[in-house]
Every structure is written in structure tokens, then in C-alpha cells.
Amino acid sequence: xxxxxxxxxxxxxxxxxxxxxxxxxxxxxxxxxxxxxxxxxxxxxxxxxxxxxxxxxxxxxxxxxxxxxxxxxxxxxxxxxxxxxxxxxxxxxxxxxxxxxxxxxxxxxxxxx
Amino acid sequence: xxxxxxxxxxxxxxxxxxxxxxxxxxxxxxxxxxxxxxxxxxxxxxxxxxxxxxxxxxxxxxxxxxxxxxxxxxxxxxxxxxxxxxxxxxxxxxxxxxxxxxxxxxxxxxxxx
Numbered sequence: 001x002x003x004x005x006x007x008x009x010x011x012x013x014x015x016x017x018x019x020x021x022x023x024x025x026x027x028x029x030x031x032x033x034x035x036x037x038x039x040x041x042x043x044x045x046x047x048x049x050x051x052x053x054x055x056x057x058x059x060x061x062x063x064x065x066x067x068x069x070x071x072x073x074x075x076x077x078x079x080x081x082x083x084x085x086x087x088x089x090x091x092x093x094x095x096x097x098x099x100x101x102x103x104x105x106x107x108x109x110x111x112x113x
Numbered sequence: 114x115x116x117x118x119x120x121x122x123x124x125x126x127x128x129x130x131x132x133x134x135x136x137x138x139x140x141x142x143x144x145x146x147x148x149x150x151x152x153x154x155x156x157x158x159x160x161x162x163x164x165x166x167x168x169x170x171x172x173x174x175x176x177x178x179x180x181x182x183x184x185x186x187x188x189x190x191x192x193x194x195x196x197x198x199x200x201x202x203x204x205x206x207x208x209x210x211x212x213x214x215x216x217x218x219x220x221x222x223x224x225x226x
Contacts, residue, residue, distance in 0.1 A: 033213065033214075035214075041218070042200065042216035042217060042218045042219060043157065043200075043214075043216050044216075045213035045214065045215070048212075048213060056212060056213050058213055088154070090156050090157070099162065100144075100145070100204075101145075101147070101159055101162055102147070102159075102214060103159055104149070104157045104158070104159075105156050106155060106156045107154075107155070107156050109154070
């Protein structure tokens with residue numbers, strides 16, 4: 001079965017640089033979520049989109065923005081990167097009309113030097 | 114604010130030694146309680162969703178149960194390949210679409226021969 005696809009899988013950036021993370025949801029899933037997981041921590045919710053509209057917002061810094069496109073893929077844009085942004089970033093998708101279970105992608109490991 | 118507490122933080126079992134993981138939660142209306150398995154550096158893998166007190170679900174050596182205040186993940190006769198971090202998460206019912214998950218910090222399970 002198709003799964004959530006995230007790219008890139010690994011990303012190394014310098015402080016104050018920008019990064020763009022991409023997420024391709026499971027086909028026919030209409031909802032996308034972004035989570036951040038620091039070392040040894042649980043995933044923390046950042047933001048979600050339903051049918052291309054922002055739906056819920058968590059502890060997402062103002063330096064970050066995200067959107068969902070017409071083909072349902074989503075991008076997380078991160079600017080003025082800080083050392084503390086180093087983490088695993090997961091995208092999850094769900095079918096709002098079905099079980100609404102969130103299925104997670106493999107993640108993007110962001111390292112800020 | 115939604116809260117999820119998992120215990121124990123870490124658990125070491127011998128192969129075949131059954132045990133239970135606990136997830137206590139407080140949420141203003143439960144839409145669903147989710148169990149995920151996470152291997153190091155990988156995305157959470159969906160295991161179960163429980164919606165109401167008294168519900169039980171099984172998959173191979175795993176069985177999840179739910180009460181009004183907590184959930185248990187019972188592991189029967191575990192094998193070394195069951196070694197992973199098990200995450201519990203709650204989704205509240207008092208929000209609209211694309212509701213976030215609030216995770217516990219997980220139980221790190223190690224199963225030895």
C-alpha cells in the first residue's frame with residue numbers, strides 16, 4: 001500500500017538559512033499534519049491542513065510557514081534557522097471522511113550547524 | 114490542556130515474558146486514543162485506534178484496551194522484533210477538522226533472547 005512520502009530525508013543547513021520540507025500524502029487523503037520530534041522527545045504538533053485550508057495550529061514558530069497545494073501535497077518552509085530547529089520533522093496524512101487515522105511518513109532529519 | 118502520561122518509561126523483557134504498558138490521559142472529550150510503534154529514526158507506525166471505554170483491539174501479540182482514564186497495551190509472549198518505542202496519543206473531540214494528536218513520551222521496550 002502507498003505510504004506518505006517526505007523529501008528530502010536528510011537536510012543539513014547553516015544557522016540563518018532557509019529550508020523547505022515536502023510531504024506527499026497517501027492518495028485520496030485530504031488532510032495533512034506536520035509534527036516536530038526532538039531527540040528523545042515525543043512528536044509535537046505544528047500545523048494541519050484540510051482540503052488545502054489551514055485547520056489547526058500548534059507550537060509553530062512565526063519563522064515557519066506551511067501550505068497545502070491543489071494536488072494535496074504540503075510544504076513546510078523554515079526561515080532564519082536556529083540550532084534548536086534540529087529535529088526530525090514528520091508529516092502525517094488522514095482521510096477525514098473515513099477513520100481519520102493519521103499515518104506518518106518516514107520523516108526529514110534536519111540538522112542546523 | 115490535553116495530557117498523556119505513559120509508564121514505564123523503559124521496559125526490558127525476556128522473550129516470551131508478557132507484560133503491559135500503561136497510558137493515562139486527560140482530555141476534554143475523547144475522539145480517539147491511538148497507539149503507535151516507533152523504531153529509532155523512523156516515523157510512528159500505526160497500531161490501533163480506540164474510541165470508547167470498554168473497547169479492545171488485537172493484532173498478533175498486541176492487545177489494546179481502553180477505560181475512561183487510561184489505556185493498556187498488552188504484549189503477549191514478546192519477541193526481539195517487538196523491541197521499539199510505543200507511543201500513545203489522544204485526539205480531542207472538541208475541535209474541528211484535522212485535529213492534532215497529543216502524544217505521551219512513550220515506553221521504550223527491549224525484548225532480549
